Amino acid sequence: MTVKITVLKEQDEGGERRVALIPQVVERLSSLGVSFAMENGAGVASSYPDETYKDVTLSTDRKALLSDADIVLAVQPPTIETVQAMKPGAILVSFIYGRNHPDLVKALRDQKVTCFAMELVPRISRAQAMDALSSQATLAGYYAVLLGSVHMTKILPMMTTAVGSLRAAQVLVMGLGVAGLQALATAKRLGAVTEGYDVRPETREEAQSLGAKFVDTGVDATGKGGYARELTDEEKQTVRKAISDHIARADLIVTTAAVPGKKAPRLIDAEQIKAMKPGSVIIDLGAEGGGNCEGTQAGQIVQVGPTTIVGPINVPSMLALQASELYSKNIMHLLQQILTKDGQIQLDFTDEVISGTALTHDGYITNEGIRTAVDPN
Amino acid sequence: MTVKITVLKEQDEGGERRVALIPQVVERLSSLGVSFAMENGAGVASSYPDETYKDVTLSTDRKALLSDADIVLAVQPPTIETVQAMKPGAILVSFIYGRNHPDLVKALRDQKVTCFAMELVPRISRAQAMDALSSQATLAGYYAVLLGSVHMTKILPMMTTAVGSLRAAQVLVMGLGVAGLQALATAKRLGAVTEGYDVRPETREEAQSLGAKFVDTGVDATGKGGYARELTDEEKQTVRKAISDHIARADLIVTTAAVPGKKAPRLIDAEQIKAMKPGSVIIDLGAEGGGNCEGTQAGQIVQVGPTTIVGPINVPSMLALQASELYSKNIMHLLQQILTKDGQIQLDFTDEVISGTALTHDGYITNEGIRTAVDPN
Numbered sequence: 243m244t245v246k247i248t249v250l251k252e253q254d255e256g257g258e259r260r261v262a263l264i265p266q267v268v269e270r271l272s273s274l275g276v277s278f279a280m281e282n283g284a285g286v287a288s289s290y291p292d293e294t295y296k297d298v299t300l301s302t303d304r305k306a307l308l309s310d311a312d313i314v315l316a317v318q319p320p321t322i323e324t325v326q327a328m329k330p331g332a333i334l335v336s337f338i339y340g341r342n343h344p345d346l347v348k349a350l351r352d353q354k355v356t357c358f359a360m361e362l363v364p365r366i367s368r369a370q371a372m373d374a375l376s377s378q379a380t381l382a383g384y385y386a387v388l389l390g391s392v393h394m395t396k397i398l399p400m401m402t403t404a405v406g407s408l409r410a411a412q413v414l415v416m417g418l419g420v421a422g423l424q425a426l427a428t429a430k431r432l433g434a435v436t437e438g439y440d441v442r443p444e445t446r447e448e449a450q451s452l453g454a455k456f457v458d459t460g461v462d463a464t465g466k467g468g469y470a471r472e473l474t475d476e477e478k479q480t481v482r483k484a485i486s487d488h489i490a491r492a493d494l495i496v497t498t499a500a501v502p503g504k505k506a507p508r509l510i511d512a513e514q515i516k517a518m519k520p521g522s523v524i525i526d527l528g529a530e531g532g533g534n535c536e537g538t539q540a541g542q543i544v545q546v547g548p549t550t551i552v553g554p555i556n557v558p559s560m561l562a563l564q565a566s567e568l569y570s571k572n573i574m575h576l577l578q579q580i581l582t583k584d585g586q587i588q589l590d591f592t593d594e595v596i597s598g599t600a601l602t603h604d605g606y607i608t609n610e611g612i613r614t615a616v617d618p619n
Numbered sequence: 620m621t622v623k624i625t626v627l628k629e630q631d632e633g634g635e636r637r638v639a640l641i642p643q644v645v646e647r648l649s650s651l652g653v654s655f656a657m658e659n660g661a662g663v664a665s666s667y668p669d670e671t672y673k674d675v676t677l678s679t680d681r682k683a684l685l686s687d688a689d690i691v692l693a694v695q696p697p698t699i700e701t702v703q704a705m706k707p708g709a710i711l712v713s714f715i716y717g718r719n720h721p722d723l724v725k726a727l728r729d730q731k732v733t734c735f736a737m738e739l740v741p742r743i744s745r746a747q748a749m750d751a752l753s754s755q756a757t758l759a760g761y762y763a764v765l766l767g768s769v770h771m772t773k774i775l776p777m778m779t780t781a782v783g784s785l786r787a788a789q790v791l792v793m794g795l796g797v798a799g800l801q802a803l804a805t806a807k808r809l810g811a812v813t814e815g816y817d818v819r820p821e822t823r824e825e826a827q828s829l830g831a832k833f834v835d836t837g838v839d840a841t842g843k844g845g846y847a848r849e850l851t852d853e854e855k856q857t858v859r860k861a862i863s864d865h866i867a868r869a870d871l872i873v874t875t876a877a878v879p880g881k882k883a884p885r886l887i888d889a890e891q892i893k894a895m896k897p898g899s900v901i902i903d904l905g906a907e908g909g910g911n912c913e914g915t916q917a918g919q920i921v922q923v924g925p926t927t928i929v930g931p932i933n934v935p936s937m938l939a940l941q942a943s944e945l946y947s948k949n950i951m952h953l954l955q956q957i958l959t960k961d962g963q964i965q966l967d968f969t970d971e972v973i974s975g976t977a978l979t980h981d982g983y984i985t986n987e988g989i990r991t992a993v994d995p996n
Contacts, residue, residue, distance in 0.1 A: 259772070289772045289898030289925075370781040377782055384774050391765045395636070395666045395940035397758065399808070404747040405754055405948040408941050431776070431808055521666030521940050548666075563772035563898050564785050571782040 245276045245585055247577075248311035250304060251284040254318040256555060259287035259562035262315035262336070264570040265294045271574060272297060275585035279307055288562035312587065313580075315573055317566075322349040330354040331604075333580070333587070335573055337361055337374070338601055340612040347616045350602040356589065357601040358576060360569075362609065364598035371575040372595065376420045377568035378558040383424030383498065385557050386525040387413070390494040391432065393543070393550050395521040398494075399433025410435050412491050415454070416509050416534065417498035418445035421527055425496040426452045437488055441470045441481065459484035465501075472501055482511075490517045497534035498527045506531035512546070520548040529553030622653045622962055624954075625688035627681060628661040631695040633932060636664035636939035639692035639713070641947040642671045648951060649674060652962035656684055665939035689964065690957075692950055694943075699726045707731040708981075710957070710964070712950055714738055714751070717978055717989040724993045727979040733966065734978040735953060737946075739986065741975040748952040749972065753797045754945035755935040760801030760875065762934050763902040764790070767871040768809065770920070770927050772898040775871075776810025787812050789868050792831070793886045793911065794875035795822035798904055802873040803829045814865055818847045818858065836861035842878075849878055859891075867894045874911035875904045883908035889923070897925040906930030 252258040261284050268278050278298040285291065292300055301307050308314065308327035316336035322345060328334065331354055338359035340347045350357045360374040370376070390413075391398055400410040413429040415422045418440035429436050430453045438449030438456055441463035446456040459481045465471030473481065489495065489510060499507045506528030515524075515537065528534035529541070537546040538553040545551075558565040579595055582588050591597045600608045607613035629635040638661050645655050656676040659669060669677055678684050685691065685704040693713035699722060705711065708731055715736035717724045727734045737751040747753070767790075768775055777787040790806040792799045795817035806813050807830045815826035815833055818840035823833040836858045842848030850858065866872065866887060876884045883905035892901075892914065905911035906918070914923040915930040922928075935942040956972060959965050968974045968985075977985045984990035 289896070291897055373781060377780055380778070380780060381774065384776075384778075385769070388765055388768045392762070392769055392937070395938055397761050397938060397941060399761075401757070401761075403754055403757060403945060404750060405945055405952065408944065428809075431810065432805075433808065519666070520668055520671075560769070561772055561774060564774060567785065568780060568782055575782065 245312045245581065245587055246279060246310055247271075247276055247313045247315065248279045248307050249281070249284055249315045250307065250320075250324070251281040252287075252317055253321065253324075256318075257559070258318050258556065259559045260317045260566045260569060261285040261288045261290060261562075262317050262566075262570060262573060264288075264290055264566050265296065265298075266567070267570045267574045268295060268298055271577065271581075274581055274583065276581065279311065281307060285566070288566040290563070290566070313577070317569065319343050319346055322346055325349045325353050325355060328353055328355055331356070333358065335360065335576060340601055340609065341615050344616040347602065347607060347612060351605060351607050354605050356603045358580075358599045359601040359609075360572065360576075360599070362599045362601060363572075363576070364594060366594065369595045369598075372572050372599075374569050374572040377572055378565055379420040379498075380424045381561045381565050381568070382527055382557040383421035383496070384428045385560055386421070386425050386496045386498070386527055386554075387428040387432070387494070389552060389554060389557075390496060390523050390525045393523045393552055394494060396493060398429065411493040413437070413494045413496070414439065414457075414488050414492040415496045415498070416440075416485075417500075417528075418442075418449055419498060419500075422496070422498040423448055423452060425498065426454045429494070429496075430454065434494070437492075439485060439488070441473060441477075457485060457488050470499070470501065472504065472507065482514075485509075486514055486517070489514045490519070493519060493522055495522070495524045496527065497524065499534050500528060500531060504531075506534050508536065509534040510536065512536045515549050515551075516547050518547070518549045522549045524549055524551045526551060526553045527557065530555050622689045622958065622964055623656060623687060624648075624653050624690045624692065625656045625684050626658070626661055626692045627684065627697075627701070628658040629664075629694055630698065630701075634936070635695050635933065636936045637694045637943045637946060638662040638665045638667060638939075639694050639943070639947060639950060641665075641667055641943050642673065642675075643944070644947045644951045645672060645675055648954065648958075651958055651960065653958065656688070658684060662943070665943040667940070667943070690954070694946065696720050696723055699723055702726045702730050702732060705730055705732055708733070710735065712737065712953060715978055717986065718992050721993040724979065724984060724989060728982060728984050731982050733980045735957075735973075735976045736978040736986075737949065737953075737976070739976045739978060740949075740953070741971060743971065746972045746975075749949050749976075751946050751949040754949055755942055756796065756798040756875075757801045758938045758942050758945070759904055759934040760798035760873070761805045762937055763798070763873045763875075763904055763931075764802050764805040764809065764871070766929060766931060766934075767873060767900050767902045770900045770929055771871055773870060775806065788870040790814070790871045790873070791816065791834075791865050791869040792873045792875070793817075793862075794877070794905075795819075795826055796875060796877075799873070799875040800825055800829060802875065803831045806871070806873075807831065811871070814869075816862060816865070818850060818854075834862060834865050847876070847878065849881065849884065859888075862886075863891055863894070866891045867896070870896060870899055872899070872901045873904065874901065876911050877905060877908055881908075883911050885911065885913065887912040889913045892926050892928075893924050895924070895926045899926045901926055901928045903928060903930045904934065907932050
């Protein structure tokens with residue numbers, strides 16, 4: 243039997259513009275003999291009009307598409323109604339963030355859906371091509387600097403004019419994960435003087451290789467899975483002291499700190515903002531998780547003393563065309579682990595990537611951490 | 620007697636954020652023995668709070684400031700009431716755009732104000748340091764590309780990721796004056812593949828020196844004063860044919876064409892927009908003059924078929940801190956032509972820069988072109 247892969251139009255209220263399947267990936271997977279179906283207009287917001295999808299059945303009947311699908315692909319966590327319209331035993335590949343959506347996880351379990359949650363892809367080298375968190379964070383880091391630059395009252399590069407030179411702007415990036423490093427690279431490209439900061443000292447070399455100065459605070463908070471662990475109060479004070487001058491000097495700050503499953507850590511407080519330059523700008527990529535800065539409001543642009551704080555949400559969606567391209571390819575690599583060469587589904591739960599990414603399967607919440615959080619009994 | 624130089628807070632309804640005098644220029648001119656006064660908060664929007672102005676008298680009494688001033692500095696054309704509150708014989712330095720504001724020109728004449736209109740600074744090498752149109756256009760060209768980049772659904776640079784490479788974006792800049800060349804430079808910095816186009820073939824080398832390909836249309840429309848002349852209908856067709864493919868291929872287009880005293884020339888029509896890529900973006904710097912593109916709406920972001928057209932107004936004001944810095948220094952250089960070493964006013968109308976920049980003096984409209992346009996009798 244031919245496996246049917248279906249992608250629906252995103253229904254997120256936040257205006258999700260990405261799509262989980264792009265025409266190029268349809269083409270790449272078609273040799274497996276699977277078939278594709280799509281809800282009309284699913285790719286429009288990410289600049290992939292319906293006519294660009296070859297060999298994909300288009301339909302406006304969302305329910306029929308769902309009940310017919312062996313594999314459903316999505317970007318944002320689907321609604322519970324969407325899950326309940328799926329075939330028992332079918333596969334869902336999507337971002338889920340189970341801790342934030344316990345009812346959705348239970349619905350996936352009860353519907354006997356095998357759910358692969360893209361945020362759970364293990365951070366091991368073999369799974370890099372499936373790592374959607376990284377692919378999307380790269381784009382977010384790039385975008386953060388450009389977003390900052392249009393809110394600044396000065397330019398990033400040094401510029402020589404007939405009437406004298408304009409100085410290059412000072413850019414400070416706090417949190418040097420994938421997004422932070424890309425922010426440093428982009429600011430450097432634009433000619434800014436860049437500084438990077440992270441509680442994980444091993445990021446020093448990465449920052450320096452991008453032409454940035456590394457702000458050394460003397461605190462080491464290396465944690466698990468590429469993320470930093472939470473700091474103690476004493477460590478926080480040490481860091482604060484070391485970083486305050488750099489914050490005060492910056493024209494643009496990009497903050498990108500996240501601790502998995504927790505509120506975004508506070509990197510900049512109100513007193514530090516007071517000491518900033520007039521016209522300075524903070525782009526807080528931690529806005530969705532509560533913000534890395536005191537005063538950040540998710541989805542808003544606020545003026546706090548001398549500083550404009552921008553708290554963008556769902557930044558990858560702004561670059562929907564290429565964010566979809568990368569996300570769709572991340573999914574493609576996962577599907578290649580799930581589908582045999584003749585296009586049949588074969589799930590190998592002894593495989594670290596399959597078992598690590600699986601959230602629910604056959605009526606169980608297979609991810610232990612989330613099972614404990616969602617259903618403690 | 621000490622010459623009094625005064626700067627008012629801008630009152631423009633469009634939300635002008637620049638200021639005509641920055642603290643650094645006060646310092647540079649103070650050796651001349653002139654005195655400075657300023658309306659409270661005049662520099663706030665451009666990130667120069669009151670406390671940054673040393674040796675400047677601050678006042679909230681706009682009328683008193685005006686009636687007391689020997690020289691008034693401004694960015695936007697002042698209101699007629701402002702002019703009428705000035706001392707007869709006093710000097711005003713500001714953008715005026717006399718053809719668009721005939722009543723203002725008459726008020727300046729009737730008040731016997733000596734007005735130096737910054738847009739009239741002759742485009743000769745000696746006056747380059749006073750050329751505010753150029754200094755502001757440089758910033759506008761930079762900003763246009765960044766503004767475009769935040770509206771695009773893809774990134775400008777080529778980027779290698781774990782899941783494959785993203786292609787560099789194609790950027791086309793139409794109109795290679797100061798703004799256009801800076802747009803090319805900025806897009807190149809960000810890693811885009813750049814193309815430049817202008818009806819003046821001598822811009823070819825300039826574009827190429829910025830790493831851009833020059834789109835040759837075979838039409839030469841070299842005009843006066845660094846601007847292009849208007850094209851004939853036949854020439855327009857030739858250009859259209861040559862440029863259409865480049866428009867269709869572009870991810871981002873920046874248009875910057877202006878013909879002095881005329882409506883902005885149409886560079887892109889509706890049919891050409893229809894052929895553009897989904898998700899493409901046009902930044903129309905000609906928006907204020909009616910737009911270089913069919914469908915541009917000044918001050919608006921509109922979706923036209925596959926393309927987002929952004930028609931920003933008063934772009935230099937967005938970069939108010941440095942736009943004010945350059946503008947204020949342009950004015951400083953002009954003042955140095957007007958003030959003697961011991962700080963007295965001395966107007967030499969045999970000087971090409973003084974006579975070229977003067978719009979009104981001693982009850983006359985001294986600029987012939989504008990006199991004819993404003994007061995044909």
